[in-house]
Amino acid sequence: VTPKDDRPYHHGDLPRTLLDTTAELVAAVGPSSWSLREVARRAGVSHAAPAHHFGDREGLLRALSTEGFALLRDAMARADAESEGLPPDERHVRQGLSYLDFATHHRGHFAVMFRTDLFTPDAEWSEVAGAAYTLLLESATRLCDHLGRGDVDDVVAGSWAIVHGLANLAIAGNFGPLEHRTPEELGGSVLRIFTDGLAGSQPR
């Protein structure tokens, strides 16, 4: 099926195109200022077309967020699988870097994912967001077991905050004199300092 022949009436895969277009537009103007009509315009369909697949504005936003968490979950799972056999701290660092990589390369999705003030989460969203969180929790737990620490919460909060914060600062672009370093470089260094701290001190 190749609908390349001069704009047929039926699009081919409009839902896919709409998600891609929305991600692009959100990356450019933010998760609030995009409009359904602009998405339709860029996708080359009438402004009423999106309603057929996503209901309304909120539905499209929810779908984009859900897709984002699925992509993040997959990226984290991949990092986990590819680092099998390495020490828990190294695996934890690599998982963090996969988060950072996802955030900087899927800015539209990332900008929307946590914005539950902009859409009402449904069952699918909760499931897939929970799955991503579970991967983080498992890696942190493994690391704590390895080090004999009981403060899993601190490890989860710390590693999440590091990569989430770096991602947001890098995306905002107000990173001051740090802009000559890539987020990945900085992320690697900072995460390793953090895991060094975990290895070298007791919870207090």
Next chain:
Amino acid sequence: VTPKDDRPYHHGDLPRTLLDTTAELVAAVGPSSWSLREVARRAGVSHAAPAHHFGDREGLLRALSTEGFALLRDAMARADAESEGLPPDERHVRQGLSYLDFATHHRGHFAVMFRTDLFTPDAEWSEVAGAAYTLLLESATRLCDHLGRGDVDDVVAGSWAIVHGLANLAIAGNFGPLEHRTPEELGGSVLRIFTDGLAGSQPR
């Protein structure tokens, strides 16, 4: 001067009221979805009044961001002053906590401060944002000197990311099972793990 007597024609200090109202509204609906007319409505003035003091929408946003950086700078300077005499790592932690405290208690300002995609920075903005950054840089440098480390960039990026990330996650409210801990508690633990890592390992 007490203009309490039944809504006089002149407001008293409308610019102040407009900034406060905008901060509240932005905290509630985000840095894009607020409207000039809603601000005026809440401030009890006509919708054309804000233009007198801030020119246009962008001007009000810029003023709010600038004020935010001034408040942050003051909070960080206070933390610095109050921790004089303590070891550099402890002082650095306290500076970080002052950032976290500022962010969670001035959500309207914080939501706007780094959004230079929404307004064009002017000289005053650059000065005051630079002043806040300088305080961070000085604290990180002092800590590095104390520990004999050369990677000031990593220390700046790490501590900033930790508190910036925690603040964003806490504000977004999708903090998962971590919600039973306050951002300040978590911030303290995480920052100390980070400084432990700085003390216990060499830059690599």
Next chain:
DNA sequence: TGTACATCAGTGAACGCGCGTTCACTGATGTAC
């Protein structure tokens, strides 16, 4: 193989709405003399 018909995808006109900005205005204040 052909035809009728149900289903689905996308259209385009219409609606009502809240928005930012402009502009001539009016009310209040303060200063010069």
Next chain:
DNA sequence: TGTACATCAGTGAACGCGCGTTCACTGATGTAC
């Protein structure tokens, strides 16, 4: 102390605009027989 006048703060009507949503429609597809 009083008066004229300039300046400043806030008003309210008007404008044009892009928006999300609704709705009757039309074009395309696929299935039953």
